[in-house]
Amino acid sequence: MQISRWLGIALSAGVLAVAGCGDEDDSGGSGASSDATAAPAASVEKFPADTTLGKIQEKGEITIGVKFDVPPFGVKNPQSGDVEGFDIEMGKAVAAKLGVKPKFIEAISDNRIPFLEDGTADLILSTMTINEERVEQIEFSDPYFIARGRVLVPGDSDITGVADLAGKNVCTALGSTYEANLKKQAPEAKLKLVDSYSECLELVQNGAVDAVSTDDVILTGMIIQDDTLKLVGDELTQEPYGAGIKKGDTQMVEFVNGVFKGLKDDGTWAKLHEQWIGKYTGEKGEPPTIGVDEAVELVKNN
């Protein structure tokens, strides 16, 4: 029941995505043909071979760490095996601008920063909030999306907001910003820190936890899978998502910022937002205009 509904959604999402990327594996180098990532081959800028971007171009492939289980940002379509979502579209746009194929690998909250440090991934697009500690470890692009922290509970729960979480079991991902946020806003909540949000979904469905707290869009993805769940209370936090880049690689940062700015300016961002997020939340999204420093401030004031 649960599974068939989820498959249905994944399938419909898949149909949408096919329009964008053809039917080969998730590489989608043909993404150049999609309107999302339209970049005439002639406009591909060549980078010197001793830079990261040059090396990526030489390899013909950029490895991008994304979530595999966080609809609507990065989710593996069980039918086609492709990963799809808003983060994936951002990654395809970057790859297209470089004239290379994107290769998507799974990066969970816990390993994405090590992946950048050890070179497993060239770029991280995995619903990663820009915050102070992370800015010390890696570089961030300007925010490409701003999520809001919310609380998700079963439909029959009497929890109405973060204030009711005292003494309750609350699930969130290990290594996510919510661990700290919840300790601050609901110090008496008992946190269950798991590796991925699909585990939180399982735990809230089987009653092992009373609530899940994370970004509204991730929670919306859970409601898409199980509409007996509901969002409650006001927004806890603002979470600007940025692309993660290896520390010190400012050329890459500038390049990615350029790609994102292009998407925001030419209306592609709004189109992708509607396709992947607006459709479910019923809200029209505005592309974020703030930079990394302002994003850090925003998060600090959460």
Place this chain on the structure above:
Amino acid sequence: MLDVLTDHWSEFSSGFWVTVRIVVVSFGIAMVVGTLVAALRIAPVKWLQRIGGVYVEIFRNIPLLVLLFISYAGLRRADVNINAWVAGTGSLGLYTAAYVAEALRSGVFSVGKGQIEASLSLGFSYAETLRRIVLPQAFRTVISPLGSLTIAMIKNSAIIGVSLLALPDLLKQARIVQARTFQTDETFFWAAVGYLILTGTVTLIIRNLERRFAIRR
């Protein structure tokens, strides 16, 4: 190096004690259930032997992680209101019990058949033969394998924190510290030291027991 440990002492020490509790409870379950299953396996009744055999095959052949998912996700979905502690120690204990049963069985079989026949012909009953002749010798033979199993169990306990159960054990706490500090090498070094303290203690206990009960052959 040391500052990660001192700055996050509360996380490390609470994780350490959670791991100790998991290990002690699971060890108790493993020994009790393992002994019962071993008794079934060596019982002079065919169908009892078979029950013991089925237990061993089931619990030895399912990965621990799968047992954890069955106990915590599966049973809860079937409206069994099991908590993470029971699911975690139960899974680890029952899993290890299968190995304990096999170790005990092989220990019993290591006692020569001639001794049993001699004991019976001298007028000891079957129960007395087991208690006075077989088990004391079997126990000495299995000290070392049981020690290895206990050490394996301590290490297996780390899976509980990583799984859906998310118990705040030593590895879990280390990963929380790592996620906060990004001092990966230092954090996991101290986690490793924590596990080493536990396994080292077991090794010492085993060595002591072996020395005390050594059979001179």
